[in-house]
Amino acid sequence: MSADATTDTSYLNAERGLWSWLTTTDHKRIALLYLAGMMFFFTFAVLLALTFRLHLFDPEAGVLAPVGALLGLEDPGEIYNRLLTLHGVVMIFLFIIPGIPAVFGNFFLPILIGAEDVSFPRLNLASWYFYVAGGILALVAVLGGGVDTGWTFYVPYSVNTDANVVVPMLAAFVLGWSSILTGLNFVTTVHRLRAKEMGWFQMPLFTWSLYATGWVQILATPVVGITLIMVLMERYLGIPIFDPARGGDPVLYQHLFWIYSHPAVYIMILPAMGVVSEIIPTFSRKTIFGYKFIVFSSMAIAGIGSLVWAHHMFTAGMADVARIVFSALTFLVAVPSAIKVFNWLATMYRGSVQLAPPMLWALMFIFLFAIGGLTGLTVASLSLDVHLHDTSYVVAHFHYTMFGGTGVIFIAGLHYWWPKIFGRMYNARTATVAAVLFFIGFNLTYIPLFIAGGLGMPRRYAFYVEEFASLHQLSTVGSWVMAGSLLLAFGNLVWSLRRETRAADDPWGGATLEWRTATPPPVLNFHGAPDLSRGAYEYPVEVSA
Numbered sequence: 001m002s003a004d005a006t007t008d009t010s011y012l013n014a015e016r017g018l019w020s021w022l023t024t025t026d027h028k029r030i031a032l033l034y035l036a037g038m039m040f041f042f043t044f045a046v047l048l049a050l051t052f053r054l055h056l057f058d059p060e061a062g063v064l065a066p067v068g069a070l071l072g073l074e075d076p077g078e079i080y081n082r083l084l085t086l087h088g089v090v091m092i093f094l095f096i097i098p099g100i101p102a103v104f105g106n107f108f109l110p111i112l113i114g115a116e117d118v119s120f121p122r123l124n125l126a127s128w129y130f131y132v133a134g135g136i137l138a139l140v141a142v143l144g145g146g147v148d149t150g151w152t153f154y155v156p157y158s159v160n161t162d163a164n165v166v167v168p169m170l171a172a173f174v175l176g177w178s179s180i181l182t183g184l185n186f187v188t189t190v191h192r193l194r195a196k197e198m199g200w201f202q203m204p205l206f207t208w209s210l211y212a213t214g215w216v217q218i219l220a221t222p223v224v225g226i227t228l229i230m231v232l233m234e235r236y237l238g239i240p241i242f243d244p245a246r247g248g249d250p251v252l253y254q255h256l257f258w259i260y261s262h263p264a265v266y267i268m269i270l271p272a273m274g275v276v277s278e279i280i281p282t283f284s285r286k287t288i289f290g291y292k293f294i295v296f297s298s299m300a301i302a303g304i305g306s307l308v309w310a311h312h313m314f315t316a317g318m319a320d321v322a323r324i325v326f327s328a329l330t331f332l333v334a335v336p337s338a339i340k341v342f343n344w345l346a347t348m349y350r351g352s353v354q355l356a357p358p359m360l361w362a363l364m365f366i367f368l369f370a371i372g373g374l375t376g377l378t379v380a381s382l383s384l385d386v387h388l389h390d391t392s393y394v395v396a397h398f399h400y401t402m403f404g405g406t407g408v409i410f411i412a413g414l415h416y417w418w419p420k421i422f423g424r425m426y427n428a429r430t431a432t433v434a435a436v437l438f439f440i441g442f443n444l445t446y447i448p449l450f451i452a453g454g455l456g457m458p459r460r461y462a463f464y465v466e467e468f469a470s471l472h473q474l475s476t477v478g479s480w481v482m483a484g485s486l487l488l489a490f491g492n493l494v495w496s497l498r499r500e501t502r503a504a505d506d507p508w509g510g511a512t513l514e515w516r517t518a519t520p521p522p523v524l525n526f527h528g529a530p531d532l533s534r535g536a537y538e539y540p541v542e543v544s545a
Contacts, residue, residue, distance in 0.1 A: 088151030183217025209274025368404030393453025444478025
């Protein structure tokens with residue numbers, strides 16, 4: 001990597017050719033490699049979802065028959081389950097979990113702390129190759145006909161099914177390595193490469209969220225990797241671990257799986273909260289309210305969130321005392337989450353709020369995530385969970401939390417940082433229309449599933465009784481609106497790359513370090529030393545409360 005010769009040289013044009021991208025150790029280019037991969041897999045997962053939602057519009061219409069012909073299957077229920085599993089595996093392991101840390105964390109973490117790169121640039125590139133390898137394995141699973149276990153790979157079914165589960169399990173295992181290496185790199189970078197003038201409590205909040213997430217990635221991810229290997233050992237070597245027919249314990253699998261997979265919820269949502277904490281003060285023209293409370297709430301969410309895994313297992317056969325403890329801990333984790341929401345609202349209070357596209361997506365996050373959080377408390381209540389467990393109510397709650405949370409903020413982050421990353425401005429009016437359509441489509445898709453689940457509609461059923469038909473049809477229409485809005489939003493961003501409207505260095509009036517360097521950033525992130533003359537949330541023009 002060479003120093004910039006002129007101020008016109010950016011990371012985009014410093015080197016040319018495909019080989020320079022595939023061998024780059026520049027954290028910004030690696031972030032774009034992740035972005036390209038994730039958009040591919042996100043599109044694939046959305047197409048899968050649109051297919052099985054179209055089936056649910058009229059299950060007797062035979063929509064899945066052509067897909068079954070491709071997979072070599074005839075039973076529509078089996079085809080449906082395999083599409084559902086692939087949608088979950090791809091969306092969870094290839095988009096939602098790695099999305100914000102791998103793309104925006106990679107691109108902006110070093111810039112936000114005044115560093116030239118991450119601590120281990122080659123390890124950073126290796127983690128991308130692990131991601132690609134995991135993605136290829138997921139596609140191989142598709143070509144092999146897919147699996148029907150659900151993305152949780154529950155035993156004893158995953159030990160005994162005829163479907164080839166080894167490929168998607170290996171995909172999840174390899175993707176876990178990518179996640180661990182990314183977390184390790186981020187934690188080390190924050191400790192070792194932070195600018196000398198920047199103390200811990202002077203770091204931007206997005207950096208804090210990545211730091212907390214990094215620890216969860218390092219400590220929790222190995223558990224699921226080892227668990228999946230044990231399932232494969234039982235399936236192919238006959239070692240009795242989880243299958244009760246061989247003397248194993250299936251509840252042990254659920255404990256081990258959720259010890260990782262529930263903290264993984266916070267790997268997904270903590271970075272999203274960090275992005276919100278950057279967008280809201282910028283478009284309110286106010287210093288973030290309660291900076292330290294947000295910092296400590298991030299660490300509290302990471303800590304307490306790692307202790308609530310068993311609330312997924314209230315109906316699996318646990319002791320009553322254990323169920324009460326895990327229920328109480330789940331209610332407790334809502335406290336730091338509520339602190340963040342309160343601080344975001346307090347930041348906007350009496351601020352000069354500008355409803356630019358990134359702010360619209362951030363406000364949408366607060367609304368949708370609040371519904372996801374509140375409905376999470378209902379399924380954390382022991383008596384309600386017995387009724388709602390494994391119904392479409394849980395599907396709706398999960399999507400309000402994950403897609404309404406992490407997915408929405410991924411799009412918000414793209415709109416917030418797109419001008420800095422590519423140096424081009426997109427059409428704000430089109431972006432606003434896309435955001436409004438998405439909000440309508442999202443709620444039209446998932447509110448009917450809350451109602452259907454409350455009435456007893458089970459999840460993962462390819463067919464249903466007549467009373468649920470109108471709710472499923474509404475949900476399918478909502479999915480079309482949502483897909484159209486996503487096409488409009490991403491099309492608008494991509495189209496901006498062909499326009500001549502160049503972005504200024506600080507088009508939003510932001511105050512963190514990325515807005516104090518050139519657009520797009522130079523190879524070493526700054527021309528000279530970073531400007532640390534004012535704090536992360538000290539705006540040149542600030543509205544006083």
